[in-house]
Amino acid sequence: MKTKDRILNIAKSMIAEQGFHATTTAQLASKAQISEGTIYRHFQSKEDILITILNDLDEKYADFSVQIQSQLHVEPGIIATVLKKQLAFVAKNQESFKIVLSSFALLQPSMESMNSVLDRMQEFMATLLEKAMQTGIIPKQSAQRTAMVLMTMLLGFLELRLYWPEDEDYSADVVEFCRQALLQGT
Amino acid sequence: MKTKDRILNIAKSMIAEQGFHATTTAQLASKAQISEGTIYRHFQSKEDILITILNDLDEKYADFSVQIQSQLHVEPGIIATVLKKQLAFVAKNQESFKIVLSSFALLQPSMESMNSVLDRMQEFMATLLEKAMQTGIIPKQSAQRTAMVLMTMLLGFLELRLYWPEDEDYSADVVEFCRQALLQGT
Amino acid sequence: MKTKDRILNIAKSMIAEQGFHATTTAQLASKAQISEGTIYRHFQSKEDILITILNDLDEKYADFSVQIQSQLHVEPGIIATVLKKQLAFVAKNQESFKIVLSSFALLQPSMESMNSVLDRMQEFMATLLEKAMQTGIIPKQSAQRTAMVLMTMLLGFLELRLYWPEDEDYSADVVEFCRQALLQGT
Amino acid sequence: MKTKDRILNIAKSMIAEQGFHATTTAQLASKAQISEGTIYRHFQSKEDILITILNDLDEKYADFSVQIQSQLHVEPGIIATVLKKQLAFVAKNQESFKIVLSSFALLQPSMESMNSVLDRMQEFMATLLEKAMQTGIIPKQSAQRTAMVLMTMLLGFLELRLYWPEDEDYSADVVEFCRQALLQGT
DNA sequence: CATGAATGAGCGTTCATTCAT
DNA sequence: AATGAATGAACGCTCATTCAT
Numbered sequence A, B, C, D: 001m002k003t004k005d006r007i008l009n010i011a012k013s014m015i016a017e018q019g020f021h022a023t024t025t026a027q028l029a030s031k032a033q034i035s036e037g038t039i040y041r042h043f044q045s046k047e048d049i050l051i052t053i054l055n056d057l058d059e060k061y062a063d064f065s066v067q068i069q070s071q072l073h074v075e076p077g078i079i080a081t082v083l084k085k086q087l088a089f090v091a092k093n094q095e096s097f098k099i100v101l102s103s104f105a106l107l108q109p110s111m112e113s114m115n116s117v118l119d120r121m122q123e124f125m126a127t128l129l130e131k132a133m134q135t136g137i138i139p140k141q142s143a144q145r146t147a148m149v150l151m152t153m154l155l156g157f158l159e160l161r162l163y164w165p166e167d168e169d170y171s172a173d174v175v176e177f178c179r180q181a182l183l184q185g186t
Numbered sequence E: 001c002a003t004g005a006a007t008g009a010g011c012g013t014t015c016a017t018t019c020a021t
Numbered sequence F: 001a002a003t004g005a006a007t008g009a010a011c012g013c014t015c016a017t018t019c020a021t
Helices: A002-018 A025-032 A036-042 A046-071 A078-092 A094-103 A108-134 A143-163 A171-184 B002-018 B025-032 B036-042 B046-071 B078-092 B094-103 B108-134 B143-163 B171-184 C002-018 C025-032 C036-042 C046-071 C078-092 C094-103 C108-134 C143-163 C171-184 D002-018 D025-032 D036-042 D046-071 D078-092 D094-103 D108-134 D143-163 D171-184
Strands: none
Touching: A002 A025, A002 A036, A002 A046, A002 A094, A025 A036, A046 A078, A046 A094, A046 A108, A078 A094, A078 A108, A078 A143, A078 A171, A094 A108, A094 A143, A108 A143, A143 A171, A143 B143, A143 B171, A171 B143, A171 B171, B002 B025, B002 B036, B002 B046, B002 B094, B025 B036, B046 B078, B046 B094, B046 B108, B078 B094, B078 B108, B078 B143, B078 B171, B094 B108, B094 B143, B108 B143, B143 B171, C002 C025, C002 C036, C002 C046, C002 C094, C025 C036, C046 C078, C046 C094, C046 C108, C078 C094, C078 C108, C078 C143, C078 C171, C094 C108, C094 C143, C108 C143, C143 C171, C143 D143, C143 D171, C171 D143, C171 D171, D002 D025, D002 D036, D002 D046, D002 D094, D025 D036, D046 D078, D046 D094, D046 D108, D078 D094, D078 D108, D078 D143, D078 D171, D094 D108, D094 D143, D108 D143, D143 D171
């Protein structure tokens, strides 16, 4: 369905840029070169568009998680590798991430998506840490709690990269910081 | 001025809870038990209320920064101490922080406040790190870049604590994680 | 577009009767049996309605000027003929003229329209006088200044006819007064 | 009463400049350096201020009429003399005249004032014409109707002088135009 | 006399949504 | 499927007026 996807893509970039509230159906219709009524042929409501975008992200992130976990070769450097892949995924889905991050505090569906994303993130980190611990790359520690800390850092980093993209990229510092901490254990 | 403060306080909790857009002047007036017109006797616009809240926070945070930097006793444990004080300050000003964090991506005045807060945070962290390096508590490293990393962690942590307050408090883990990384240098 | 014209016509009569400020969008919508929102589907703002009315008048008056100047047969009595046609035009567009006359002192767009109308009036009168002078109907004199005087009289007359329509029609006296003055020259 | 007069004078210049509607009590109080409440110590309503201004003008114009009629020396040139005195009176009371002229179409009290002013003007002109006819300065004609014509010209002239004050003063042309017409009779 | 905070009805305008075509 | 005119509730805001002090 070409029209539905055009609506979705344009909505995604508009909401990412201006926010959900500031994106009006009139504007969206005009940019998509359709009538306002047509939006409602494809979506039940404006919020339904948002939910579709969020669900798409959730699905993609789930796929990404599964795929990357299956590909993990345990080796020194695994942590840096994984963090970089996470950042690459976010970069590819920038708009969707901006949408979740800017609206989870304001809209219930976004909050649910955010919960889902964070859960996957933490779970993924925990799996990673357990593998690393089993193979002795890092010392034994609580995978759950350390995963939480890593997720915290990742979340902060996402916000800063997404909303201050022109700032210098210090991802290497973040990765090194985490590597040092992990090697010591907590 | 009692009324002005009542408006301000009620607005603060409403905006923190529902967001700026969802907080209407009618609702605000009704909760404050005043008429809508009265709001405009004390503030030029709805946005002016937001700006006042944000400026108050900025001022308080500036005061806090100055005060805490002057009180710093360099000693092992200084980093944990400082991180805890930061978290305490945020806890005391929860509502204002929720407002900035939920709206900086959507509203220009909030973005400016956010910039100001982040700048102060980073500067403060850099000062702290330099002191710690001078006295040999942590090894020499780039204060600026490491401060950036600490700020990143703090930002992520704030979001999680403010929006998922019912989750288990893992601040000790965060502090320990940072301590370990800093002791190694990056 | 039927609705747009209905809005326009009803607005014209309401503004002519009560003035621009006293004509509210709620009233207008109610009289036009549409919702207030519909007004804004057809006009950008309340002022846009006014501007449309004023521009319509300006266009009509420009057409009228061109047409009447092309039809002028120079003959004794030409002045009376022309003044009568002017009055007839005003009578046909009473509402629009009332709108300009009642609001040019208060609203910028009306002032601009008024300037345009007066310019055309004076220019038209000057052309007429020049023709009359060339054919010896009236003695030589400054066409510009005399046109200004005629326009002055016309303006005063319009106000009185438009706002005191129940007063006796003394247009014949005005025409005769002007004719006498013109025949003598100034 | 000093305060009352200050309110009155400031209101007069504000209403003349911006119109009655655009002049708010808040603005007025601020310019007069009093509180809004004080306005209502001296006037029953905003409209009451307008009415006071209009009545003042009416009174002054009545005085002026009486005085000038008693001073009339019948002589050739009497018409020019009188027209000039009228214009001088208007110039002295510019603001009040601008108020009446800009609002008589919109506000009932202004319409009443306008009626009163026009009545006096016409009556005055008629008296003048009768005197001029009796002494043979101008030929016999209907004083009432010719007075109406003169008033028409005066009204048009007032509007143009008051609202386009920067335009060239062509009052001499107007006076000469009228003189020529009157000398011929109608 | 004067204040100024408070009022509340009403304003112009927006916008997600509906529905006849 | 698509249109686009119409809706109507709700919004932020204004302002003449009141009243306790």
